[in-house]
Amino acid sequence: MDRPYDIVLFGASGFTGALTAAYLAGAAPAGTRWALAGRDRARLERLGLDVPILLADAADPASVAALARRTRVLATTVGPYVAYGEPLVEACAEAGTHYLDLTGETEFVDRVYVRYHDRAARSGAKLVHACGFDSIPFDLGVLHTVELLPEGVPLKVNGFLRGRLSASGGTLSTALSVAGRTRQLVEQGTQRRSAEGRPAGREVSSRSGGIRYVGGWALPMPTVDPYIVGYSARLLDRYGPRFTYRQHYAVRTLRAAVATAAGAGALAALARVPPARRRIQARVRPGEGPSAERRAGNWFKVTFLGEGGGERVVTEVAGGDPGYGETAKMFAESALCLAFDDLPDRAGQLTTASAMGRPLIDRLRAAGITFVRKD
DSSP states (O other), X not given: OOSSEEEEEETTTSHHHHHHXXXXXXXXXXXXXXXXXXXXXXXXXXXXXXXXXXXXXXXXXXXXXXXXXXXXXXXXXXXXXXXXXXXXXXXXXXXXXEEEOOOOOHHHXXXXXXXXXHHHHHHTOEEEOOOBTTBHHHHHHHHHHHTTSOXXXXXXXXXXXXXXXXXXXXXXXXXXXXXXXXXXXXXXHHHHHHHHOOOTTOEEEEEEOOOXXXXXXXXXXXXXXXHHHHHHHHHOGGGOSEEEEEEEEEESSHHHHHHHHHHHHHHHHHHTSHHHHHHHHHHSOTTOOOOHHHHHTOEEEEEEEEEETTEEEEEEEEESOTTTHHXXXXXXXXXXXXXXXXXXXXXXXXXXXXXXXXHHHHHHHHTTOEEEEOO
C-alpha cells in the first residue's frame, strides 16, 4: 500500500486496452488508485478519462521498471507479447508487482516461466497470463467443473466452444506471429518442460481434442487454452491423481466443419510465407477492430462434460462478445481481483485458476458472465 497506484493499465490506447479502460472507469470501486500508461500521452488523453497518465515504453526497460515500482498490479494489453512483453514481466518479477496480460502465445508463456518464475516466486509477484477470452472461460470453467466432482479420484473433462467471434488487427497480428514461429515454440517448450518438471505422484494430460461427432461436429482447437488448463491442473491437487482435458470447437454441420478446418489451415500455411503474412496483416492493422454493432451480435458458450468417481456433470460458461467486450471485462476484473481480494498465498508464474480461482469466478458472475451447472 506504500505504492501510489493499485492498478496501472499499460497500452490503453489500443483497441482492447481502450475497452478495458472504459470498463475500469465504470467498475472500479470508489477509492481505487489506478492510472493509464503508454508511450503516447496524446493518444491516452483522447480516451477522455479522469485518471493519471504515466509515460513508459516497452522498448525502454528503465521506464518500465520505474512503472512497475509504482503500482501493485500492472496489466498490459500490448502484444504480440513475444515481441513486446518481456521487459514488463522482468520489471514486475523484480519489483514484486503482480502482472497480467492477454497473451495467447504459448512460446511467451514458456519463456516467462523459464526466465522469471523463480524470481517472481522470491519477490512475491504473481505472473498471470491469458486473462481474457484466452483463457478464462476454459481455465475457470474447468475449475468450476472439477469442484463439482469427487475429490481424490481420476477426473476427465471435455470442453466444447460454440459462438460468434470477431478478430481485431492486434489479434490477427498475434495469430500470424504464433503460426510463423513453430521452431521457437518447440525450443521454448523443451526448455520449459526441463525447468518445471512434473507433479510428484500425479498425471496431467491436457491438449486440443480430436474430430468427433456429438450431435454436431467437434473440431480440434489448438489454442493456448488447454496449455493453461494443464498448468492449473499441475499446480492444484484438487484436479486429482490423474487428470485429462480435451478442448474442441463445435459447429453444427459438416460443411461448416470443413470450412473452418480449411480456413485455419490456410491461415497457418500463409503465416509461414513472409510476403503473404505481411499482406494479411495490412488488411486489419493493430488498433483497429470490429464495430460496436458487430460486437453486440457476438457471443460464446463453452460446455464442459466432467467425469470422475462414477459421477458425471455438465456445466456451461457463457457471455457476450468474447474477443473484446467480455475480454475487457475479464481482464479488468482480474486486475481488481488481484488488487483487492483475499487470494491464495502463491507467487511466480500462475494461472487464473491457481492465482484467483473462486473469487474471480464470483466477480465474473456478478459482472454478467454465467457459470452454471446444466445437468
